[in-house]
Amino acid sequence: xxxQALKDYNFPSADSQDKFHGGQLLYVGWDDHLMFCAPFAFxxxxxxxxxxxxxxxxxxxxxxxxxxxxxDFKAATWLKSGQPWQPDMSKTLAEQGLKHKDILRLKTPGxxxxxxxxx
Amino acid sequence: MDMHATKxxxxxxxxxxxxxxxxxxxxxxxxxxxxxxxxxxxxxxxxDWDKWEDPFRLTMDSYWxxxxxxxxxxxxxxxxxxxxxxxxxxxxxxxxxxxxxxxTGISPLEYVAHRGFAxxxxxxxxxxxxxxxxxxSVDEMRHAQTQIxxxxxxxxHYDGFHDFKHMLERVWYLSVPKSFFDDAFxxxxxxxxxxxxxxxxxxxTNLLFVPFMSGAxxxxxxxxxxxxxxxxxxxxxxMTLGLECIKFMLEQDPDNLPIVQxxxxxxxxxxxxxxxxxxxxxxxxxxxxxxxxxxxxxIYFEQNGGALFADLARYGITMPECLKQCSIDKEHIGHQAxxxxxxxxxxxxxHTWMPSDDEMDWLSAKYPNTFDKYYRARFTHWRDEAEKGNxxxxxxxxxxxxxxQIPMLFTEPDDPTTICYRESDYDGEKYHTCSDGCKHIFxxxxxxxxxxxxxxxxxxxxxxxxxxTDPTVEGFDPLAKVLEWYHFDNGHDNLDFEGSRDxxxxxxxxxxxxxxx
Numbered sequence: 001x002x003x004q005a006l007k008d009y010n011f012p013s014a015d016s017q018d019k020f021h022g023g024q025l026l027y028v029g030w031d032d033h034l035m036f037c038a039p040f041a042f043x044x045x046x047x048x049x050x051x052x053x054x055x056x057x058x059x060x061x062x063x064x065x066x067x068x069x070x071x072d073f074k075a076a077t078w079l080k081s082g083q084p085w086q087p088d089m090s091k092t093l094a095e096q097g098l099k100h101k102d103i104l105r106l107k108t109p110g111x112x113x114x115x116x117x118x119x
Numbered sequence: 120m121d122m123h124a125t126k127x128x129x130x131x132x133x134x135x136x137x138x139x140x141x142x143x144x145x146x147x148x149x150x151x152x153x154x155x156x157x158x159x160x161x162x163x164x165x166x167d168w169d170k171w172e173d174p175f176r177l178t179m180d181s182y183w184x185x186x187x188x189x190x191x192x193x194x195x196x197x198x199x200x201x202x203x204x205x206x207x208x209x210x211x212x213x214x215x216x217x218x219x220x221x222x223t224g225i226s227p228l229e230y231v232a233h234r235g236f237a238x239x240x241x242x243x244x245x246x247x248x249x250x251x252x253x254x255x256s257v258d259e260m261r262h263a264q265t266q267i268x269x270x271x272x273x274x275x276h277y278d279g280f281h282d283f284k285h286m287l288e289r290v291w292y293l294s295v296p297k298s299f300f301d302d303a304f305x306x307x308x309x310x311x312x313x314x315x316x317x318x319x320x321x322x323x324t325n326l327l328f329v330p331f332m333s334g335a336x337x338x339x340x341x342x343x344x345x346x347x348x349x350x351x352x353x354x355x356x357x358m359t360l361g362l363e364c365i366k367f368m369l370e371q372d373p374d375n376l377p378i379v380q381x382x383x384x385x386x387x388x389x390x391x392x393x394x395x396x397x398x399x400x401x402x403x404x405x406x407x408x409x410x411x412x413x414x415x416x417x418i419y420f421e422q423n424g425g426a427l428f429a430d431l432a433r434y435g436i437t438m439p440e441c442l443k444q445c446s447i448d449k450e451h452i453g454h455q456a457x458x459x460x461x462x463x464x465x466x467x468x469x470h471t472w473m474p475s476d477d478e479m480d481w482l483s484a485k486y487p488n489t490f491d492k493y494y495r496a497r498f499t500h501w502r503d504e505a506e507k508g509n510x511x512x513x514x515x516x517x518x519x520x521x522x523x524q525i526p527m528l529f530t531e532p533d534d535p536t537t538i539c540y541r542e543s544d545y546d547g548e549k550y551h552t553c554s555d556g557c558k559h560i561f562x563x564x565x566x567x568x569x570x571x572x573x574x575x576x577x578x579x580x581x582x583x584x585x586x587x588t589d590p591t592v593e594g595f596d597p598l599a600k601v602l603e604w605y606h607f608d609n610g611h612d613n614l615d616f617e618g619s620r621d622x623x624x625x626x627x628x629x630x631x632x633x634x635x636x
Binding site: 002005006009010011012013014019023027029032034035037038039040041042060061064081099102103105114115118119 | 156307455459493494501513514515516519528536537542549550551564567569570575576580581
């Protein structure tokens with residue numbers, strides 16, 4: 001629906017990719033680990049390999065959790081916009097079709113958070 | 120020539136007629152629709168502005184008289200509070216953080232409400248609502264001033280009170296209340312009246328003011344209690360204005376119903392999301408608790424609000440669908456919000472802490488269905504880690520909801536262990552929201568919300584550093600630069616209450632007031 005307005009109402013998005021100095025936004029949440037209150041927002045180069053995301057970026061953000069050390073990326077599964085999604089570790093974010101403002105959810109079977117409370 | 124005097128004084132009713140309706144006129148040099156360009160574009164049809172009933176029938180001269188009387192009383196109490204070091208009578212210095220949240224998050228909104236009602240009054244062609252909006256506009260200005268004056272006393276002694284106006288326009292969590300008012304103010308005058316006059320001032324006001332003012336009373340803050348009392352009689356008038364406005368729109372034309380219903384749905388949800396901050400304040404920030412957020416929601420919304428919507432049913436208005444979710448959310452949002460501020464406590468202008476054992480027991484008793492099951496393990500773990508010197512501060516920015524701008528911390532209505540993810544595509548770009556309520560609002564007016572100034576994205580765009588900052592230099596610390604841009608005194612305004620300057624000063628000063636050594 002259109003905005004009810006006195007004049008033409010058309011403005012650019014405040015967060016289009018061109019405003020991020022070559023980076024793209026990627027959101028990543030870790031299911032069943034609500035100790036991290038919300039998914040994280042990252043601004044990353046599209047040329048970053050997915051392996052680097054998993055080995056460097058995510059450990060820095062999620063590493064405080066005692067269960068992070070038990071995460072096995074071979075057993076982990078992913079959702080992209082809520083749908084099952086299979087990453088290729090050797091490809092870059094751009095090569096596997098991850099777009100600006102895409103959202104990933106990491107699911108780690110067997111890990112259920114602090115005292116099994118999904119925390 | 121002699122003037123014929125009929126009566127010495129006018130009666131209240133006559134005075135009201137002369138001083139309000141009698142001041143109006145039809146323009147002759149310009150057509151009325153050019154003088155009131157905002158009166159029709161929202162689609163609301165008004166046939167007879169004289170049908171507007173003002174239940175208070177207040178004229179400007181009696182308004183000044185009442186308000187001046189209240190001001191005299193208020194400032195006498197504030198002076199006494201300041202001169203007698205009233206701040207040392209607080210239950211505990213942790214309480215100060217609740218009023219820091221109030222001063223930074225709510226008082227500036229009183230000022231924005233002042234501007235908003237002035238604009239609404241200017242844009243209504245009917246004289247009745249115009250006068251009512253004028254008085255509310257002056258009220259809101261007065262509330263902003265009295266709150267700032269009352270709380271400025273704390274600024275002499277404690278951290279975090281020093282630059283609320285600057286912070287409102289920049290700080291990540293203050294974008295939540297700020298964007299709420301920006302959204303309302305940038306709509307037309309009728310939507311503004313539903314947004315602020317009805318949804319905020321009528322449906323939700325008790326959930327905002329009563330908890331803060333009762334919290335102040337329970338925790339020995341006479342200054343805040345007094346400005347609360349001073350504002351209370353105005354609030355009664357504001358509630359009546361909001362209700363009168365909605366009834367007036369609905370009685371004027373049947374075509375107004377779907378528009379009004381759409382606005383009520385939108386603004387009830389927008390308001391509920393802002394109240395997340397109040398939920399956290401009630402459940403965690405008051406050393407002496409008043410009641411839990413869950414209890415407040417049950418009393419002030421489920422009971423009182425239920426009666427309101429039953430009353431509006433005769434006009435065809437139904438309770439907003441999204442509010443049904445609140446009866447589930449009431450069990451969670453206070454805990455979820457406090458967990459959020461605790462982990463982002465490095466970037467908040469107030470202190471955070473983990474509840475003590477006693478307080479956790481209080482939470483278990485108040486939230487028997489949820490606290491122990493979902494939250495106790497998290498909080499106990501954090502407390503244990505803090506005691507080991509490993510206090511948790513998240514080092515990565517959170518994802519925000521495109522509409523309410525709160526971090527995506529809310530869980531699925533049917534599953535409190537899973538974050539609620541919603542997304543929309545608009546014009547080739549993805550937009551993420553935290554709930555069905557916020558997604559619905561986005562999908563109705565995407566052109567409006569794609570412009571949202573989301574603090575996290577703005578930081579990544581490089582727009583939140585002091586002028587002249589070079590983010591490419593070696594060892595660049597983005598968080599420190601953002602806090603500098605926020606005007607936070609890093610190390611004093613933020614971080615844990617334990618070890619804070621507020622904690623040490625309060626203990627030392629109270630010791631001087633109560634002991635001889």
